Amino acid sequence: MTEKVLYEQDGAIVTITLNDPGMRNPISEAEMVEGIVSAIERLNEDGSVRVAILTGAGSAFSSGGDLRKMQQDFGPRAEKPALTPRYYKFGIQRIPLAFEKLDVPIIAAVNGPAIGAGLDLACMCDMRIASESARFAESFVKVGIVPGDGGAWLLPRVVGFSKACEMAFTGDMLNAAEALACGLVSRVVPDAELLDAARALAGRIAVNPPYAVRMAKRLLMEGRHTRLDTLLEMSGAMQALTHATADHREAVNAFLEKRKPSFTGE
Numbered sequence: 001m002t003e004k005v006l007y008e009q010d011g012a013i014v015t016i017t018l019n020d021p022g023m024r025n026p027i028s029e030a031e032m033v034e035g036i037v038s039a040i041e042r043l044n045e046d047g048s049v050r051v052a053i054l055t056g057a058g059s060a061f062s063s064g065g066d067l068r069k070m071q072q073d074f075g076p077r078a079e080k081p082a083l084t085p086r087y088y089k090f091g092i093q094r095i096p097l098a099f100e101k102l103d104v105p106i107i108a109a110v111n112g113p114a115i116g117a118g119l120d121l122a123c124m125c126d127m128r129i130a131s132e133s134a135r136f137a138e139s140f141v142k143v144g145i146v147p148g149d150g151g152a153w154l155l156p157r158v159v160g161f162s163k164a165c166e167m168a169f170t171g172d173m174l175n176a177a178e179a180l181a182c183g184l185v186s187r188v189v190p191d192a193e194l195l196d197a198a199r200a201l202a203g204r205i206a207v208n209p210p211y212a213v214r215m216a217k218r219l220l221m222e223g224r225h226t227r228l229d230t231l232l233e234m235s236g237a238m239q240a241l242t243h244a245t246a247d248h249r250e251a252v253n254a255f256l257e258k259r260k261p262s263f264t265g266e
Contacts, residue, residue: 005035006057007042012050012206013199014043014104021058027117028065028092036121040098043106047265050206050213053198054125055109061134062118067143088148092117096150099124100221103214105205109198110134110185120151123158126217128185129201130176131194136184138164142171157224159184209247210265 006017016039018025020032027036043052056062099106108114108125113135122128122136130136138155140147147155147168156164159182167174176188189197205213215238223231242248246266254261 002031002035002038004032005039007039009049012048012210013202014046014049014052015195016043016052016054018054018056018062021056021060023066024058024060024063024113025056025118026063026066027095027121029069030091033091033094037094037098040095040102043104044102047210049104050208050210051202052104052106053109053195053202054106054121055111055195055198058112059133060112060118061108061110061114062121063113064116064118064120064139065143092149095121096124096154103218105213105217107198107201109194110136111191111194113137115139117147117149117151120147120149120154123151123154123184126220127201129187129189129194129198130179130185131191132176132188133191134176134179134185134188136174136179137171138167139171139173141169207263209242209245209251209263211245211247212242215242 004018004020006015006019008015008017016036018027018032018036020026026032043049105127106125108122108128110122110128110130112131112133114122115135115137116139119136119138138147138151140151146152152164152168155167158164159167163182166172174182174184176185179185180188187197219231219235219238222234226234247261247263250261250263
């Protein structure tokens with residue numbers, strides 16, 4: 001794990017923090033990409049983790065790409081354009097692919113600007129809570145490029161096709177209230193309350209049977225692009241697995257006995 005990505009576990013909840021506040025947490029360079037991918041893979045492999053929170057250190061969630069690095073790359077990118085797809089494939093595009101495999105629910109706690117790839121990173125998460133000072137922009141067009149990190153796939157699934165087009169074609173900035181209105185985030189809270197709100201939501205998820213939560217997430221993820229009949233078959237197979245768990249028996253018994261359940265992940 002790199003120092004640019006912090007990984008902290010408290011019980012069943014993990015907080016991942018992008019930790020390059022001086023540069024406003026850009027995510028396009030190799031060290032940050034590796035740190036994010038490693039953190040997501042670690043989450044997925046750890047059965048003790050039931051939910052995660054992703055946030056940024058300092059005043060920004062993520063500024064996306066590093067414009068200074070883009071300026072340095074003007075010459076090489078123009079001279080050898082065939083190398084750019086490889087740069088993306090083995091760089092930032094590893095992040096959405098890692099998120100696509102993640103079965104652990106993850107909440108983006110957007111503490112400030114989420115710009116370009118930073119906005120797309122927030123869209124890779126399952127839920128988004130924003131502080132009042134959060135700002136959002138699909139701003140690639142403003143610097144003469146297109147979303148190279150999967151934003152054209154992610155953003156329409158969060159805000160709908162029309163709003164995604166508006167954001168991508170204008171590059172306009174949305175404030176937190178506008179983000180709430182279009183469904184980009186589910187809640188806006190005062191800056192000082194952001195992490196507490198994210199932890200409270202994480203806690204409400206973490207109390208549930210972890211296998212059932214992970215399988216529910218997988219079904220929701222697959223439902224974005226799978227035919228209904230295929231998803232129904234997958235649902236039946238996963239239901240067979242959940243019915244065989246000790247947590248399912250505990251949930252039913254606790255309900256009938258009018259007591260609080262205790263789930264062990266078995």
